Amino acid sequence: EAQVTQNPRYLITVTGKKLTVTCSQNMNHEYMSWYRQDPGLGLRQIYYSMNVEVTDKGDVPEGYKVSRKEKRNFPLILESPSPNQTSLYFCASSPRDRPYYGYTFGSGTRLTVV
Amino acid sequence: AQSVTQLDSQVPVFEEAPVELRCNYSSSVSVYLFWYVQYPNQGLQLLLKYLSGSTLVKGINGFEAEFNKSQTSFHLRKPSVHISDTAEYFCAVTISGFQKLVFGTGTRLLVSP
Numbered sequence: 404e405a406q407v408t409q410n411p412r413y414l415i416t417v418t419g420k421k422l423t424v425t426c427s428q429n430m431n432h433e434y435m436s437w438y439r440q441d442p443g444l445g446l447r448q449i450y451y452s453m454n455v456e457v458t459d460k461g462d463v464p465e466g467y468k469v470s471r472k473e474k475r476n477f478p479l480i481l482e483s484p485s486p487n488q489t490s491l492y493f494c495a496s497s498p499r500d501r502p503y504y505g506y507t508f509g510s511g512t513r514l515t516v517v
Numbered sequence: 518a519q520s521v522t523q524l525d526s527q528v529p530v531f532e533e534a535p536v537e538l539r540c541n542y543s544s545s546v547s548v549y550l551f552w553y554v555q556y557p558n559q560g561l562q563l564l565l566k567y568l569s570g571s572t573l574v575k576g577i578n579g580f581e582a583e584f585n586k587s588q589t590s591f592h593l594r595k596p597s598v599h600i601s602d603t604a605e606y607f608c609a610v611t612i613s614g615f616q617k618l619v620f621g622t623g624t625r626l627l628v629s630p
Binding site: 407434436438443444445446447448451453461493495497499500503505506508509510511 | 523526549551553558559560561562563566568607616617618620621622623
């Protein structure tokens with residue numbers, strides 16, 4: 404089954420404790436992206452990657468890092484989480500240069516930073 | 518740059534009634550338009566999309582949307598809703614040659630018996 408897999412689904416952590424949210428897709432998609440979803444703000448792009456070793460900032464990149472060492476994986480790293488990063492996070496992928504395709508989304512990671 | 522406006526943050530409706538969720542976009546070039554649905558505690562699922570051609574687009578679960586270029590709108594409709602349609606609906610836009618999807622702030626559809 405074609406899918407984007409995120410882990411964990413739920414995470415509660417403390418301020419300053421580094422964490423990684425994993426994202427993996429099995430569709431051989433070149434393009435991958437991270438979004439955060441907040442009430443009243445919709446989905447905002449954090450980072451994206453056009454292909455292996457190619458990443459760039461989205462609209463709200465502060466406090467986040469990403470890497471793209473393999474085509475299928477695109478982890479999101481919070482080196483020193485803060486309470487304002489409490490949010491619902493989604494990973495998405497699509498074939499490159501086919502924006503009409505739309506995105507395939509993961510099931511989401513609900514992060515709480517206390 | 519493209520942008521999307523969903524004016525209604527919440528739409529309450531009774532079961533079996535018709536519903537319209539409004540979406541307006543802003544872009545100086547031709548666009549691709551999408552509607553996604555998010556059921557409680559789930560990810561986003563593609564409902565339908567407009568790429569070109571017929572302005573009336575049919576999607577899954579009985580939903581349809583009409584592209585109106587002059588009004589820069591892409592409203593989502595369903596003639597008769599079910600309780601199971603309770604979810605959040607997101608309109609999104611992108612343009613040719615540009616990979617990023619820009620999302621609206623979402624509309625929560627609340628269907629009651």
